[in-house]
Amino acid sequence: MRAHSRDFASHILPSSPPSPGVLCAFGDAITSLRHEVGRTHICKLADVKASDIIDTCKSLASQASEVLEKQGIIPSRQRHTFEADMRYSGQALSLPVGFSLKALEEDGLHVLERSFTALHHSLFTYSLDLHVEIINLRSRVEEVSEEIILKDLAKSDEGGIPSAEALTGRTQIYWNGTTYTEVPIWERTALRDGDHIAGPAIITEMDSNTIVMPDHRAEVDRFGNILLWPTDSAGVRAEDNQKVVTELVEAALANARLEMDALILRSALSPAMREQLDYFPMISAGSGPNDGKMVIGQFGSYIQHFLRIWKGTIEEGDVFLTNDPYDVQGGISHLNDMLVMLPVYHNGKRVAWTANQGHFTDVGGQSPGSLPINGRTIFEDGIQIPLSKLYDRGKLNEALVNVICRNSRTPDFSRADLHALVAACRIAGQRVTEMCTRFGTEAFETALNDLLDRNKIAFAQLLKTSIPARRMTFSDWMDDDGTGMGPWKVSCTMFKEPLEDGSGERLRLDASTDPQAESSVNWLTTWKMRSSAYLIKALDPSITLNDGAYDLMDVRIPLGTLLNPVRPAALSCRTHLLGRTLDLILGLIGQRQPRFMTAAGFSDSPHLFYSGWRADGTWFQLYQIGFGGVPGRPVGDGLDGHSMFPSMKTVPNEFLELYFPLRIEHYSTIPDSGGAGLHRGGNGVRIDYCFLRAGELSIHDDRWLTKPWGVNGGEPGARSSKTLVRASDGARISLPSKADFIAVREGDVLEWCTWGGGGYGAPYARPAEIVAREVREGLVTRDGALRYGVALTDALEVEAGATANLRAEMIAQMAAKGREEGAFEINRGGTLAEIFERCEEETGLLPPRLPSGRTLRGPAAGLEHIVALHARRQAEDREEFGNNYERYAGLAAESAGGAVGAGGGRRCC
Template sequence: MATKVDPITLDIIENALKNARFEMDGVVVRISLSPVIREQHDEFPMICDARGRMIVGQFGSYIPAIVEQFEGDINEGDVFVWNDPYACKGSISHNNDWCVMMPIFHENVLVGFSSIFGHMVDVGGKVPGSMPADAHTIWEEGLRVPPVRIYDKGVLNKGVLDIMLNNSRTPDMNRADLMALIAGCRTASVRVRELCDRFGRDTYTTACDMLLDRTREAMKVLIDKYISEEPVTFTDYVDDDGLGNGPFKMTLSIYRRGDIAVFDWTGTDPQAPGPINFHIHEGLCKLFFGVYMIMAFDPSVLFNEGFYDLFEVVLPEGSLLNPKFPAALSNRLNTHTRFFDCQAGALGQRAPHLSMAAGYGTSPHFIFTGHDKDGKYFQLMELLFGGVPGRPRGDGLDGHAWWPLFSATPIEYIENYYPVLVEGYRPIRDSGGAGLHRGGAGIEKIYRVLETGKVSIHDDREVVPPWGINGGHYGGTSSKWLVRKGETEPTRIPSKIDNLAVNAGDKILFRTAGSGGWGDPLDRPAEHVARDVRYDLVSAGEAADKYGVVLTADNQPDVAATEKRRAGMREERGAPEPFSFGYVPQAAE
């Protein structure tokens, strides 16, 4: 008879795996050295079953493609590493992400895999940070490592490690971060073996199957309820590719065929000459759709790979989402996050009450490199955040990451380890789109550099603003400015630039985009608008013009004047639009 698992045992195993996944995070951040992983948590762990299907984690789908390359030659004590997107079918999407995978054995029987990938601050290439804004091919973006054993049956392959570290400007950080990823995988291996010891191996593996099946059945309900047989289509844009080309169109159509949800990217622009292409694995594409549907429509569902056979994905070859080798990929996060915006826009047409607006739309980064007074090389890399969209449950988050577990680098850390002073860090007034639920605000961060060096910047949403939904307004765009020492007037610099020469005392003003609002701003409680004005998130002019709220001298709502103003604005405007874009593509003008 097949092994049976009672509901209580299943619940215990599920939560034990969730805890193990978070323990992986804890181990990694305690061992790593780079600010990107140690402070900002740019690493993504998962635990899979023996077939490589993710049971818990954030990313999945890539294990079977790696295992296939080794034709079953997978042994206890092996640890695999890779970073080349083209050599792993897009399981990771640019060279900076080093991915580690190890098989988990219980009494010589394979019961699963643990895996983590994390962002290395430098992997070689033409510019510090390895994400050149003007790359034409992946050859310019640093060392490419195909899937190889970094540990062979428990023995370190020093040659592989030496090659990887020899091609980085930050070998000490990379070594520590790589070993942190490996330690995280080993932690998961210990916890899975403990579960097999406690409940029995057959019970554990059956429980994994049951967790996958449960998610699949829940996803069938969501597909039937929220995806129609009639296609819905949505289009959004990436500003540019760093080489002066763009904006680039991304078009998504979603429909249902029986129990199968089809996600079709036909109509998306051809691959870019510059490095914004997103070489996405089909399984990862399914995962991104699945996690959005779960988070938007039923967060109680366990996020795993059980629903994959219910999804069909169309990724046109040679497009922005399926580029041909050797297309440049290093700054693909502009396209990656616009992927999420297109999901929200398409799914929101069938269930607008559960969808959200568009967000700041990339992963902005600031890199400062040079040599200090002692001649020692330094390389600061920081990921910045922006406005997270207005949503059904409330306002968007101000200056927050797209990725839930990311956090800002503490200013004390930056100033202690790098020749930089952070002179300002605050939300940008009026950058959150007006709405019943206001869009999250972008942030302004002011860096004053204390040594001569070079700055690289990468951002988006400077041209195409984040759209609003259900009557909400679009949010504010990004901008970057340089103030030379001794000058007062800032000079605008591009949103994508490498090796900008700076001198001690110069300032960089880094302003990220906000996000779109959700719902009719004329329905927002006047006291909430007044509070936002007092908090300097909204100006008095915006309160009157976008929200129809009239304020007293001490920034309290004038109830009678507000009601009168809003009535007039409603009559003049009519019914609010379902989307507020703030951008008209050139071809349509």
């Protein structure tokens, strides 16, 4: 470990340059004057002439040169260079490419394209056969200055002992609990190249002092820098050194993950990945019992399942690819999620895995965007890529890439995004090998194991202190499946049980849902991963999220249900269930834990697709995710207009209007859409899309029927809605929450409204001044203030007397209903039966058909436990709906030719 410690120290201990206090002055003295002038010049290389670029550059050079001449720098002492900011058409960020006017004049624009391609390949490990465009042009002029030559120090005598003249005195110091006497003081200017100084010692100079710590030594290089090293007697214990290494590895892994993010952002083409950041990097352990376990990431590891089922070889240079959720046990959730996995080797040993999954805009299938609502099997969702080698020992499988691109309506997006995912994995792999070189392979692997163990220990403590012993059960619903059937029940029971070896407890989650759907809303869940991630972040955000807690969780979901469907069940529209399980966990942990008792929030990731043909005959296809209201919480209000996944961002309106034939006519929060409460639910968002070309829409959303529930007296949030306004006659058409192939014409407008979060606590307890302020800010309407018992003046100030009377009435009403302040109470806006009765009046849509009324079909229909489950759900719905059961189950409607169930999504308009 001594040798390892020295190597470790060489990377973290400082070197001290001579006269650090005067470095700024020295730098100023040798810095030459420079000026640059730039101009935005957006064009594809294919659409511009070299002469145009040359003329623009000469004009910029003239402007820059004029500035230096005013500073007294004559043209003969000026040096000119030129740069173009370039990118593949559609990329988010550009690369600066240097060039000379002479090369441009001789070789034309090819010199720019070749230089950009080479730079892109060197940075991101790949290049593309796509249009290259210029964004900016720059001319830089710099003063030609004299070369500065640094003088080497005189050589030290043999043995590296400083000269007697360098010793200026001795002193006493107190260091780390020990007093040291006769500590030498050395004059830095008298030291020579190769001098060695043992600590403790002080090296002094005009503007600063350098201390050489005990058990360390200093070495002077030929430029006078002081290099500090630990000595063999430094006394660092191996376990202490490992603790430091573990902390450094944790930080380095986090930075590597951020590098993966940055690379995707810079190089991906699709709006989904480059703008909304719909990708999820991961780094996992690569050997031993923790092989494949996620150490840094967001959604947990799928690699352990891959290792169990993969029958081929795993070698250095391999890159694995799949988009089949069944192949990785739900590690990805639908075919649009393309998953790349890369084994990382150091000195011939596999030490880690890097992986990345990203949402591809299109992978074929029935509908543009590859999320067909009416898909009955996964075959209709799009192309399935079984676990395959994208790279075999470093060689790209071009045929596989071509198959993926040929089966996509957006092949350029697919090719660029696939290479971007691989490049991100490679940059993380490079960082891992650097850590192994720096710390040693054994220390690196020990650090990964320590990080996983730390998570397990922390989760075990959470089980003791934050999870009640009593069983807790909670249920919620997904409104419909897009074919007019719903709502679909999801329920979970959570409790603790002892481990078999008696060493502690584990968390047990028993999920129960309706039998799997014949449509595409099934979700092959990674419930353990998502529930552990949420529990850890909710209960103790300081704990690093990884797979260490998995050993202390047991999740059981019956085969053939919505969350554990049997192949080939369709999975493309799984988002609605994926999000609704978050509300389910909120309801579970909040029942017995007041500090975690939140309302229901924006538990979905609504999708909008707009596609068609431009006037020039090229295909356009937009995929965008909607944002909504975060729930009211014990600690405060919910956020307005937030994503379900914290890392995602909205696509800028400027980007949409630049690259797609549409105009954003309205973009705002929706007042009053957040549930009223002591802490208001976050508001939803309204976006009005005006379509400038005829095309088709697909819509994926939820919470149009059931409301995001409020808690502890808080009101539910507002529902979502989608309205199409026809340009031809102004007709307003209420759209279902899930629908494909909605025809739009030029000038039609879609009013896209997402839902708000539920409120927390009694609305009358919210400070009246806050309500008044939010009315002035447009977050709450004047009528909406009455929900809080707040009356306002014409100046939108609180009217104290009327407010006091209103609130007294609200308090009396709560007391009359027997509500207990602070008790866990859910406000869904009524029972399911009541919501069904009011559905058409409140939404403009007919209620869906109950899934319990269907005849089971498909591969799960013959499973005994599914037959029993279906019968139990029928009994529950009959009790809920009473005499109206057959009507809402669709049985009466089918026999009478009725239209119950039209509220679900379908091909329409």
